Amino acid sequence: MSMAQRQVFLFGETDTAPITSPDLQSYDHIIVAFSGGKDSLACLLHLLDLGVPRTRIELWHHRIDGAEGTLMDWPVTESYCEMLAAAFGIPIFFSWKEGGFEREMLRNESPTAPIHFQSVDGLYTTGGVGPQGTRRKFPQVSGNLSVRWCSAYLKIDVAAAAIRNDPRFVGKRTLVVTGERAEESPGRAKYAAFEPHKADRRGGKSRRHVDHWRPVHAWSESEVWEIIRRYRVNPHPAYWLGFGRVSCMKCIFGSPDQWATVRVLDPKGVARIAEYEQEFGLTIHRLNTVTDRANQGTPYPMVSSKWRAIAMSKRYDEPVFLDHWEYPDGAFGESVGPT
Ligand code: SF4
Incomplete structure (x- = not known):
């Protein structure tokens, strides 16, 4: 049994057979955390391969710099994600912490900023009250998310807040799909392939069932590029x-x-x-x-x-699909990034 199978098995709803992937038909909403990078793209394409109707998939992109900031992220990323979503006919929703990375980094005896998230019926805002805190330093280069606060505060917590505060998830079954791969780091290798999401409250009054699936956790980089090549998607x-x-x-x-x-x-x-x-x-x-x-x-x-x-452009005008797909320079290259 593979590590992924074992992990799923531990959380599985049966003790007689390992579950290698969740029952995708059972979910009302399937959310793909979509950075625009190859692994989240592979997740989306894998769902399509598995026959998930596009009407049940939505892409969520977290704006690292908030709505206006420019400190950290690629200028083109947001437009690239939008164009890709449109080409696949799948809705995309943006969410962000107000002021993004820069405001969180500059916190000085103040609470963390509110979170804004788009949904089917408009824009929601939540949070912005809480303990006073001071950072005034960059996140640490560490696998520990409490000191590498950018991933937690600007992505993981933003997604969880959006699920907890959007009434459309109440009484529903939701699957959150993310693209971490074991090959990327020893820290990521320890992640479960399937587990309850941190916004899950299946036993609570809201009956909000939320699972977290990492479908490409056991994939190699070659497998990721292969599915992108097969769909002829132009990489970021x-x-x-x-x-x-x-x-x-x-x-x-x-x-x-x-x-x-x-x-x-x-x-x-x-x-x-x-x-x-x-x-x-x-x-x-x-x-x-x-x-x-x-x-x-x-x-x-x-x-x-x-x-x-x-x-460096805010607008992505290149084709989403390529007639003659080839590997980009970065494929199989230097692979540094979050651990
Ligand atoms: S770890 Fe890197 S990619 Fe992730 S949020 Fe922090 S700075 Fe951005």
């Missing part, structure tokens, strides 16, 4: 630039080559990170300044290609 522009994983453009886990590339793409943005390092007296990488990191690396060759302007 960052892959064409040479990035092996696509998350925030200025991810705290960035390698020297990535920082060198990002500095070519967005010199002012890297200068802002350097200014915050000065202000906090703490560097983004803890051991090296962002300038040192960039100086240690070499920009990816594709940084001088047409993909530079595309990645």
